[in-house]
Amino acid sequence: MYSRLWVLIVILLTGSVTMAQDNANIAGKWxxxxxxxxxDKYRMIIDLQKDGAGYKGTLQLPEMSDNDYFELETVVYRKDTLLLRIDALRFSFTGVWDPAVNQFRGITGFADDQSHSDLGRKEITAAEMYKRPQEPKPPFPYYTEQVKFNNIKDSVTLAGTFTRPAAQGKYPVVLMLSGSGPQDRNEEIAGHKLFLVLADYFARNGIASLRYDDRGFAGSTGDFDTSDIYDFSHDALTALKYLKTRKDVDPARIGLLGHSEGAVVAQITAANNPAVAFVISMGGVGVSGRELIDQQSAAKGKMAGKSDSLILADQARMKPYWDLLASDSDIAVVTPKAQEILRNIYRNSSEDVKKGQTEDELVRASVMRPETISLLRYKPLTYLKxxxxPFMAINGTADIQVDANANLKEIERALNENGNLLTTIRKFDGLNHLFQRCKTCExxxxxxxxxxIDPLVPAFMAHWILQLPPQEDR
Known part of the structure; x- marks a missing residue:
């Protein structure tokens, strides 16, 4: 990762910009x-005011907080270079003035991420940040209803959207389960609303669906940060019970569709559960959470151009840390031991590694929520058997988060060896973890x-759902 200083040096040495005047006034909004x-893209609004010989100002982040203004702790403007910092937010901007476009061109750092950024005078609207041609727009030619249902066991109220074809009738229904981290009902990631697009396609093709906000997020109550995959399964079971109360749902054709972590939740929910008519696993795992860590590190290493020997060396260095966290020991007991292992790894790392993060920052960033720990310790075989x-498992061959070959093979083996031959396994060539046709695939x-989402995927799923016989006919 390039440092901000190095980026500035490169820009200056290549002569791609010219110096601005020393007395240029940069007061106002950027x-x-x-x-x-x-x-994921986030807007930033910088408002600068003259402050004696220098400047002061505020930062606004509309996507993160509608009305909050954060005081800039550092504002440095010398000739063509602008530096802004808020250490409490771990926010920084370093840019060089480019008169060809009348913008500061540079790097924004936020928490552990850095990205190229431009600061200009033209206001940016939310609609301008992304182009999403597949996102459906109202009016919709089908029925939608905002619903709520209660997980009494955990005292959680879940808010969601039920969608079905416009005509009255009893429809097969898909209960959608989202991936890791707090997600809204659309599973919105980087401006993509995957579950909204799927619900739209299903409703236009004779299939109902229910999608809901994760507990503790958006319209749902509860505490996400203290919950794990088994708590999320309780929410899914509550949603199943709710669907059975609806007169427009065929109770013999209620299935689960889980994406990524949601596929894990679907496995747990469907195990020994006759209420589940089918399962669709999108980008789901068949190997243990511990094995998945090594698969992901290998995939990222290859993307970075590392040799196999270097990848294996990296895995060996991290093995004690991951093995300890993945053990069945009490997490409160193993966490300080794991952090000490991490500190030793850091101390023995190269200076290049240490430049990007301090030892304490690394340890703080390593603190895991119950969700992450439960995934790390998850063993799919326990539930798949x-x-x-009927079980459909689909993965993209360009997915670097969940390896298609290894995980589909284990899913199929676990199901078949325990007598479930109603399996459909499919690899989609050139698709990533979101089932997009990708380029770099990072x-x-x-x-x-x-x-x-590649249009082949919802078409494949809908066709499979519609040809399934009701439960009583199997």
Whole structure:
């Protein structure tokens, strides 16, 4: 990762900009965007005012907080270079004036992410940040209803959207389960609303759906940060019970569709559960959470051009840390031991590694929520062998988060060896973890791609659902 100083040096040495006048007035509002890990874009509004011989100002982040203004702790403007910092937010901007476009061109740092950013005078609207041609717009030619249902066991109220074809009738229904981290009902990632697009396609093709906000997020109550995958399964079971009360749902054709972590939740929910008519696993795992860590590190290493020997060396260095966290020991007991392992790894790392992060920052960033720990310790075989209903597992071959070959092979093996031959396994060539047709296929590309999902995927799923016989006919 390039340092901000090095980027500035490169710009200056290449002569791609000319010096601005020393007395140029930069007071007023400046607008820009920056990207985070998955390519999510966020607007920033910088408002600068003269302050003696220098400047002071505020930062506004509309996507993160509608009305909050954060005081800039550092504002340095010398000739053509602008430096802004708010250490409490771990925010920084370093840019060089480019008179060809009348903008500061540079780097924004936010938490652990850095991205190229421009600051200009033109206001940026939310609609201008992304192009999403597949996102449906009202009026919709089908029925939608905002609903709420209660997980009494955990005292959680879940808010969601039920969608079905416009005509009255009893429809097969898909309950959608979202991936890791707090997600809204549309599973919005980097401006892509995957579940909204799927619900739209299903409703236009004779299939109902229910999608809901994760507990503790958007319209749902509860505490996400203290919850794990088994708590999320309780929410899914509550949603299943709610669907059975609806007169426009065929109770013999209620299935689960889980994406990424949601596929894990679907496995847990469907195990020994006759109420589940089918399961669709999108980008789901068949190997243990511990094995998945090594698969992901290998995939990222290859994307970075590392040799196999270097990848294996990296895995060996981290093995004690991951093995300890993945053990069945009490997490409160193993956490300080794991952090000490991490400190030793840091101390023995190269200076280049240490430049990007301090030892304490690394340890703080390593603190895991119950959700992450439960995923790390998850063993799919335990639940897959208890699933008897039709099961579809699909993965993209360009997915660097969940390897298609290894995970589909294990899913199929676990189901078949325990007598479930109602399995459909499919690899989609050239698709990433979001089932987009990708170019670099790295995770930070998700937001750059206009496609939300390759059209072949919802068509394949809908056809499969519609040809399934009701439960009583099996």
């Amino acid at each position: 607008y820009g965007t920056f990207k985070l890990y998955y390519g 208890q699933i008897k209903c 995770v930070n590309e998700y937001g750059e791609l206009e496609q939300t």
